[in-house]
Amino acid sequence: MEEWKLGNETDDANMVIDQKLRQYFDGRIVRKDLTKSIKEGANVPVYVLEFLLGQYCSSDDDEVIEKGVQNVKRILSDNFVRPDESQKVLSLLRERGSFTVIDRLTVKLNIKYDRYEADFSNLGIKNIPIAAEYVSQYDRLLCGGIWCIVQLDYEFCEEDKHNSPIQIRKVTPIQMPHIDLAEIKQGRKHFTKDEWITILLRSTGMEADKFTEREKWLLLARMLPLVENNFNLCELGPRSTGKSHLFKEISPNSILVSGGQTTVANLFYNMGTKTVGLVGLWDCVAFDEVAGITFKDKDGVQIMKDYMASGSFARGKEEKAASASMAFVGNINQSVDVLLKTSHLFEPFPDAMAYDTAFLDRMHCYVPGWEIPKYRPDFFTNDYGFITDYLAEFMREMRKEPWGDACDRYFRFGSNLNQRDTIAVRKMVSGFTKLLYPDGEFSRNDMEEILTYALEMRRRVKEQLKKIGGMEFYDVNFSYIDNETFEERFVSVPEQGGGKLIPEGMANPGTVYTISRAKSGMVGVYRLETQMLPGNGKFERTGLGSDREAKEATNTAFNYLKANGGGISRSISTTQKDYIINYQDLNGIGMTKSLALPTVIAIASAALNKPTLSSLAVLGEISISGAITKVDELANVLQVCLDSGAKKILLPITSAADLGTVPPDLMGAFSIIFYTSAQEAVFKALGVE
Template sequence: MSEARVVPHEITDQPVNLNEKLNKVFSGRVVRKDLTQKIKEGANVPVYVLEYLLGMYCATDDEESIKEGVVRVKQILSENFVRPDEAEKIKSKIREQGQYTVIDKLTVKLNEKKDVYEAEFSNLGLKGVEVAPHYVKEFEKLLAGGIWCILKINYHYDEEIKNSNPFIISSLKPIQMPNMDLNEMMDGRKNFSKDEWIDVLMRSVGMEPTQLEKKVKWHLVARMIPLVENNYNICELGPRGTGKSHIYKEISPNSILVSGGQTTVPNLFYNMTTRKVGLVGLWDVVAFDEVAGITFKEKDGIQIMKDYMASGSFSRGKELKAASASMVFVGNINQSVDVLLKTSHLFDPFPEAMAYDSAFFDRMHCYLPGWEIPKYRPEYFTNEYGFITDYLAEFFREMRKRSFADAFDTYYKLGNNLNQRDVIAVRKTVSGLVKLIYPDGVFSKNDIEEILRYALVSRRRVKEQLKKIGGMEFYDVHFSYIDKESFEEEFVSVPEQGGDKLIPEGMAKAGHVYTVSQGDSGMIGVYKLETEVVSGSGKFERTGLGSSRDAKESINTAFNYFKANKKNISGTISSTSHDYLMHIQDMQGIGMTKDLALAAFIALCSGALKKPIQSQMAILGTMSIGGTVNKIQELATMLQVCFDAGAKKVLLPMASAGDLGTVPAELFAKFQISFYQNPEDAVFKALGVE
């Protein structure tokens, strides 16, 4: 564990222009990102391949040198980068010249029948080209997904050897930086403020920070956490066109994107035939594009993935294997977040095998809200200087060897609602963000508080959805942190979880009542009943029930009981000289409920007496036409929904008093609870008349 120094960064020499400062402090390590954009439009290669070449020829701020460098890079790409439609032309050049240099993606397989390693060229289309074993030992990723290389290929045809391949690899060099001086990065970081450094990170991955809101910048930085933190599990779901998979596909040569989500256990974890570890052992990040398509051919695939996400290890056969790759899950949300929250949960786009597996989602350290990131437009891409992508990628890789999981311990401790998994998730997110923003470990109390809040919100977003999927097992979502100096406890909220305003503070209007019960969908939600009492002839109208026959019967039960028993409440109530208008609102869109009778009876009495029920009260329970009060099912979950909706007082049937032992003490303590024996008693308790 690293010890956090607490001195803020001192900016001694601060040129006005961030470009000037970058070129001065990191001379030869930066490149103008518009050059990447311009050249990339004509060459379908990853950004790190282009910038490897730009770093060799254009790592300067001298305009003339840049122009010459760009010409050279274009020439290299023109002559050496293999376009699929020119593959035959390049093969001809190799034959005619005897040797030729190409840039292509190489994938290697072991041909056990011949006992040789054979390469397949992505664009050149060559197969079965022999590769020297020392290259495979040195660059194992050749065997898992392949890597981009600069290759010298010789041509030698021997008619005496049958089926021999005339193409011979004489030199193989991966397009990656050979080494990384971490001290250079640490020393250089001291010259930048926090905001400047975040802007540098943004520009290094091709984004223009001046066009982005602060929260968007933080989300884009959070996308980089899997690249610097071992065994980090992150999920980002959101609209299309927000660049969710871009950083894992284009920016780092150390991450691999599993397109479509389909894979196998041997490919991802361990091949028992070849006795080789799969993608998780060879890459820093394994990202799944389109989570809706994640499938394993093997039945135990998801279980092995869960084991790995929890512990960084997995068992295959008799062996227990460990790996450090982070897991990234990205996908699209096709509905609005509001609709999804009302009808389901934010993990809904995952395949059916996972969608209601709370144990799988509990292993997510962070849920990044993709809906808060704008769809990419041309102005969001930068024309300014940023780190050469490969230099940045090597910096990320070096930071994986360090940990800042204890960075906030000097100043803060976590609240008691966080269980062990929550604590691990928050510490990992904090560690990752510190590595990215304060890699030298120099930060102030305010700096680390900002990071801690972000980490808590990221994990609480996961926990809120788990509560919807798994019920009371995940009731403790009210995350907080405590200042060790002042002992003040700060709670964090999740922006899109707008449930705390459903039952507002202050006295409601007479006839307005809130009840919590189970809807037609099986989910538990909040319902509001609004009753207006006007002069008339005893008519009763109800709206908002849709086609639900059970709900209509429940409301009719309430009105019939009201007419028969109104005198038990007050002699002043008349059901013949007034009309009663009632509107029922399903406040969370989960479907109408059949358990409205008791709440409707209380609403009718409240409206008739022109006396409101108590502030922030939720009514639980229902009744029959004879006034029999039924016991509540799933009491603990009901109370959790009440709390999330903002209720401070709860009205409960006495029959449910025996079930209070199933309610966690922390939750029970949040309410002022009143018990009622029968419907009339419930009215008096709701109106505050003892």
């Protein structure tokens, strides 16, 4: 009964969407099941096919639709020019004196003769004069060309052999000749956010009802390179999840580079012909199977890095600019859990890119392709959506509008975002806003939703950079701050262990979480991450700024190890190793001075290459002589431990007397491990009996 009710509600919702689409976007929509049925038997671009269907099959009457489908099939059969049949069509044109073709027309101005001339893509004929009225009416003819139904005449004149005998009598575009953005912006006002997402996804051929809310957002993220200039996206995941579908089938403004091997001349600039490559001709250049990307030129990756960062590149004496976005899609051949434990999420890239942090840092967005289910036949919609070309032109026109500051009305970014992070997040905010709210009408909650996804997609890039590049990329705790309440909210990536500041699972050796009071009086969570290198006993600290008391506490820890490290383990050397520790204030409340004991444990963990216990919070402090000090306001500190995700507490025995002040349900949330000395604290933190 419940299933029947749910099915009825879905049907009703679909009827409402269909009615609104016919009311506000008549002639701009098509039933996607018709596209599927004809596409399977006709090798014609989807956007051409859907335009014809939109013209002939825009009705609820099955009889009208059937008649329209037959018309479309007949038109394609009689008039669509296949490149291998171009001579046959030209022969028919000559014999009959006139013929109608469907072909892609590109027009250029011949300044020498002061006339416009058309080139036919499949027919293979060039420089055919075309009336200026068509060019002014359909400006896309000059900008990469459009598919048209063209009525041609053939008249050979013996006296005028220099001019072509082929003349254009009439041109009827079968792509959108131009688009009225005001129409879309006005039409959007009549739909809810969920209805609009459904329409966008159905327009790409997908049935939105088959996906979860999060999966819908991930599918929308694939559209960002088409709606945003100079946007760099990466998506790696299992096979058959439709990673390249959008770039190959849906948009006439993107190109999919298959096979991987390319050249600087093909992609960026040909020095011989002095022409700009793919990045100057398309809105998006997508690379299929990233594992196979290779450049024949040695400087290929370097030029790509330059372009991805600035939207320009230098070749010879000139610097060229272009607006094409770049999408990198490929397969992950093992589970994400295994990949995260053994390597990093960029590992499928070729070595020249996979370990080049400068290249990877230019990725604005990493879509977790492993979260999108493998496509099944019922994932493809049979309902109404926008004609593909209408959707593509909407996205293309929206590229001209920068909306990156849309979030500033309600929120600002946390301190962990550097300039590259900010640019990346703003580009995603701009892209999502243009897709979902092209009319500019959105609420605080709408923007918070967009901002959360944008921060997550960029943080995924930063987390992998931290794995590869170490200390340089340690600021990964992305957050946003509400302009009204000043509340800071942190955004996590699901595969890193949820939204808690202290994640589940084993941390890397040298990583320690401690909870203590900052100078401001607030209790906060602090993370120490340690690197050990061959050296002569240097101790470097980052993240402390000019905090004198915090530095003194870390000096206390290093001096303690100099005197007592051998008693813990001979592997702890303060003369033949260098240590670098990054201290992070995860709550943004200011640094604590209680860092001596956590620093001792962090250095010991790195030196022994042994991680601390999972979900462990270190409490307490040691003095310069090694004496342990108890935790003040233990109940408050333990509450912060619970909120932060800690499950085990390393506690000084001197605090045992204060456990009576802690509520029983709070006490029951932890495994408490007592220690009586700094040495014992190290052993117990590392799980050494």
